[in-house]
Amino acid sequence: MARAATTSDAFNAVAEPRRRQILDLLAGGERPVNDLVEEMRLDQPLVSKHLRVLREVGAVRVRDVGRQRLYRVDARALKPIADWLAGYEQLWTERFEALDEVLDDLKERQDGDRD
């Protein structure tokens, strides 16, 4: 598996549970860092550190509005991860569609036995 051993790719950046929590919180909309600090009950420097890692891989963007820095998710950087999961999900979707057919046959057979 070719993969950088650092946090320099989105896969590693979102592997950390706190960073996933940040992405979940930001998924609801733009927020200032203080909001995140409050919700996550973590020290601000730690939240800022996680935000920096997410910014480095492009998963989070920031803009200044007055005196506030607002953070938001940039879904484009997360798309490879979604695609990566989608392939696996598709395998199971195919399996389960075939399983539906097997179950239909079993149900028919059961109904036949009852007649």
Added chain:
Amino acid sequence: METVTDRRASVTLPSDTEILITRQFDASPELVYRAYTTPELVSRWWVGQRGVMKSCEIDLRVGGKWRYVMEANAGFEVAFHGVYEEIVPDAKLVSSEVFEGMPDAESRSIITFDGTGAGGTLLRVLVGHATREHRDAHVASGMEDGLQEAMDALEGLLRPA
């Protein structure tokens, strides 16, 4: 009421080392369990559209082994095997699982068959790996084009021309 999303398998990553697959079925837990544990029936669904089942052996008892061999559409064979660790008929199966192409990455699956009100079943397959690397490789195995393509796409995003 049926919705389209009910028909899709839902895949989530509840922790760094786990994969959770869930799906609703319009059949009783007893039937879903039977389709999951009878070799002739497993052979009809387990490969999806990705190949044909060459062999399916199931020794359904605690300590008993299972082994599935599939010939993929591309022509190569892939085999998986494991040992049943816990069996609750019509309700729960716990087993180890080894992809023979990556024998160090043994995982454990906890499969539960929960009856829903309307005579259906909520199937949950919780796959646990020892490490995140093994878990990630397992997920990547479901990608027809492989992880590399996703990594290439990511690199493209990170280094815009």
